[in-house]
Amino acid sequence: MIGDAKYHSLDPSKCIGCTHCMKSCPTEAIRVVNGLAVIDHERCVYCGQCHRACPTHAFYVEQDDLAMIRSFKYRVILFPSIMIGQFPGKYSEDQIYDGLKKVGFTHIYEVEQPMQVMIDSINEVLADKETPKPAISIYCPAIVRLIQGRYPSLTENLILRKAPHNLAAHFAVEQLMLEGALREEIGLFYATPCIAKIAAVKSPVGESESIVDGIVNMNQLYNEVMKVISDDVVDDNTVQRKNLSTEGINWSLTRGESCHFGSRSIAIDGIHNAVRFLERLENDQVKGIDFIEMRACDQSCAGGILLTGNRFMTVERLERRAKRYPSAKEIHLENNQENSQELKRKLILDPIVPKPHFAFGKDRVKAMEKMDKAQRIVCFLPGIDCGACGAPNCHALAEDMVNNKAKMSDCIFLQQKWVDEGRINARKAFLNIQKKWGTDRFKADCNKRGRRNEGF
Amino acid sequence: MKLTFNIQGGDFTHAGKPSSEVKKVLKQLNVDGKTVKNIVIALYEAEVNVVAHAWKGTVSAEIDENKITIFVEDDGPGIPDIELAMQAGYSTASKQVRDMGFGAGMGLPNMKKNTDELLIESIVGKGTKVKMVNYFK
Ligand SMILES: Nc1ncnc2c1ncn2[C@@H]1O[C@H](COP(=O)(O)OP(=O)(O)O)[C@@H](O)[C@H]1O
Ligand code: SF4
Ligand code: SF4
Ligand SMILES: [Mg+2]
Numbered sequence: 001m002i003g004d005a006k007y008h009s010l011d012p013s014k015c016i017g018c019t020h021c022m023k024s025c026p027t028e029a030i031r032v033v034n035g036l037a038v039i040d041h042e043r044c045v046y047c048g049q050c051h052r053a054c055p056t057h058a059f060y061v062e063q064d065d066l067a068m069i070r071s072f073k074y075r076v077i078l079f080p081s082i083m084i085g086q087f088p089g090k091y092s093e094d095q096i097y098d099g100l101k102k103v104g105f106t107h108i109y110e111v112e113q114p115m116q117v118m119i120d121s122i123n124e125v126l127a128d129k130e131t132p133k134p135a136i137s138i139y140c141p142a143i144v145r146l147i148q149g150r151y152p153s154l155t156e157n158l159i160l161r162k163a164p165h166n167l168a169a170h171f172a173v174e175q176l177m178l179e180g181a182l183r184e185e186i187g188l189f190y191a192t193p194c195i196a197k198i199a200a201v202k203s204p205v206g207e208s209e210s211i212v213d214g215i216v217n218m219n220q221l222y223n224e225v226m227k228v229i230s231d232d233v234v235d236d237n238t239v240q241r242k243n244l245s246t247e248g249i250n251w252s253l254t255r256g257e258s259c260h261f262g263s264r265s266i267a268i269d270g271i272h273n274a275v276r277f278l279e280r281l282e283n284d285q286v287k288g289i290d291f292i293e294m295r296a297c298d299q300s301c302a303g304g305i306l307l308t309g310n311r312f313m314t315v316e317r318l319e320r321r322a323k324r325y326p327s328a329k330e331i332h333l334e335n336n337q338e339n340s341q342e343l344k345r346k347l348i349l350d351p352i353v354p355k356p357h358f359a360f361g362k363d364r365v366k367a368m369e370k371m372d373k374a375q376r377i378v379c380f381l382p383g384i385d386c387g388a389c390g391a392p393n394c395h396a397l398a399e400d401m402v403n404n405k406a407k408m409s410d411c412i413f414l415q416q417k418w419v420d421e422g423r424i425n426a427r428k429a430f431l432n433i434q435k436k437w438g439t440d441r442f443k444a445d446c447n448k449r450g451r452r453n454e455g456f
Numbered sequence: 457m458k459l460t461f462n463i464q465g466g467d468f469t470h471a472g473k474p475s476s477e478v479k480k481v482l483k484q485l486n487v488d489g490k491t492v493k494n495i496v497i498a499l500y501e502a503e504v505n506v507v508a509h510a511w512k513g514t515v516s517a518e519i520d521e522n523k524i525t526i527f528v529e530d531d532g533p534g535i536p537d538i539e540l541a542m543q544a545g546y547s548t549a550s551k552q553v554r555d556m557g558f559g560a561g562m563g564l565p566n567m568k569k570n571t572d573e574l575l576i577e578s579i580v581g582k583g584t585k586v587k588m589v590n591y592f593k
Binding site: 152153279282283284285354356358359360362364365367368371372375 | 457472475476479481483484485486487489490492493496497500519520521592
């Protein structure tokens with residue numbers, strides 16, 4: 001089920017009910033109730049758009065306690081390469097790796113390795129004549145959920161190969177066990193750039209259970225490393241990055257995937273761009289494309305909500321870094337791991353099932369009645385999409401009304417008209433608004449927070 | 457339930473709105489993906505024909521429990537020989553239209569292929585009426 005768990009929440013003491021998050025959500029999953037934003041976790045795809053839109057940083061992301069790593073003998077930190085891109089240029093890769101060790105990890109794996117295995121694996125899918133085109137990458141879990149919920153007919157286009165975090169996790173386990181570690185002694189921790197990856201790790205789609213033991217938010221890990229990072233030259237630890245490649249380092253950036261696949265490929269970043277493109281794709285208006293890379297964040301994972309650095313600077317640092325590394329083809333693994341059929345086999349995903357979200361329920365006759373009713377209600381609403389009713393637009397309010405989640409008087413314009421027509425008294429109308437938005441809304445307050453004050 | 461839209465001849469930029477809207481409704485009504493796709497493809501082709509060949513038109517879609525009936529009617533030059541027009545690859549589209557990626561002469565055949573019933577009536581110099589029916593599974 002989409003949104004079967006709450007990986008992000010809202011701090012009611014910080015939320016000011018400003019409606020920005022509600023208006024930015026691509027799935028209309030947010031409403032303002034009693035002056036506070038409320039997320040419908042059934043609809044949420046974990047794109048993080050609401051976090052970006054929030055002027056008071058009221059949204060927060062759940063994470064595991066970092067102390068839990070101590071219970072493992074081998075403590076592996078897995079993180080996407082973009083993590084490195086955030087650090088100020090004065091810190092070398094050696095210093096950053098050294099910092100991660102100081103935080104308590106024994107083994108460090110950037111997740112985009114060994115990349116040739118992944119590239120080959122995806123190419124196998126694309127070469128299969130049965131694969132529906134354009135094939136869509138599953139890399140960004142927010143996109144997978146968006147497709148399952150809103151574009152169910154496109155789920156069959158998703159490429160059934162796992163994401164890099166699985167690749168590196170399996171790779172790390174294989175390597176450590178070759179060194180003599182027991183599986184239960186190995187703790188795998190993933191530093192996540194976003195909520196979507198947390199959901200993908202904790203309740204994976206197309207996998208029976210996740211291989212990762214715990215999640216660390218990347219911003220927290222960044223802060224922990226910055227506390228202990230050495231300003232002096234540290235021991236050369238390049239050997240720990242010997243399996244990293246140009247392709248791997250660029251993978252999480254826009255075009256990092258699409259540049260490898262198909263004779264015609266497309267890369268799309270930003271959730272609203274993705275929505276628009278998926279509409280076209282669903283209408284069969286996209287012809288001749290083999291491969292689509294699609295990521296929820298602007299600048300892909302460099303724009304993940306748990307990153308600290310500026311996304312454009314992160315991209316720049318990473319691209320520069322990638323140039324210093326060999327190409328994936330030139331990397332040869334020990335113990336013949338590159339031939340590991342085992343590793344390749346582990347990358348295969350179970351089929352991904354559509355999970356369409358029906359605003360009016362599954363029963364067609366009832367849904368049609370409700371839709372008709374909503375359509376008639378829309379006729380009476382002003383069409384300003386102001387959000388003062390607590391719904392993202394007039395249409396959504398009409399749907400909520402039909403589903404008994406809102407009432408006519410929630411529309412402040414309609415209510416004002418009723419006052420004018422003498423159908424309700426002014427006092428009652430005022431109390432209605434006060435009930436929706438709280439009494440504080442109407443108090444004079446020179447520090448009231450809004451878009452301008454928060455430096456948008 | 458009924459949905460209606462207007463189409464402006466020559467406006468390729470905004471073609472596709474009616475098919476997108478109809479699609480949204482059908483998806484909400486839990487119509488199976490394959491059927492939705494057929495309907496969207498057929499309607500889109502019909503819309504593009506109005507945009508490419510006629511002056512202006514309307515789309516009206518009537519949805520009931522087990523089928524959708526779509527009428528696309530236009531004021532336009534009409535089709536002199538419908539049978540000929542139905543042939544795959546036949547097109548009178550101008551070079552300008554073809555340069556925009558339309559006018560491959562596959563619109564009417566695609567409409568035929570993707571609908572359960574297709575009826576075309578046309579009066580030369582006046583306009584064309586297209587009726588398409590798709591049954592839900
Ligand atoms: N609504 C219409 N009004 C006038 N002529 C039309 C209309 N629809 C189709 N036609 C004629 O039928 C021909 C074939 O249509 P179609 O199969 O859609 O191919 P295309 O639109 O690519 O030319 C068109 O070139 C045009 O001459
Ligand atoms: S994470 Fe995305 S889908 Fe979920 S509530 Fe926020 S904006 Fe909406
Ligand atoms: S683009 Fe990357 S950071 Fe953003 S939601 Fe998708 S996986 Fe997460
Ligand atoms: Mg045509």
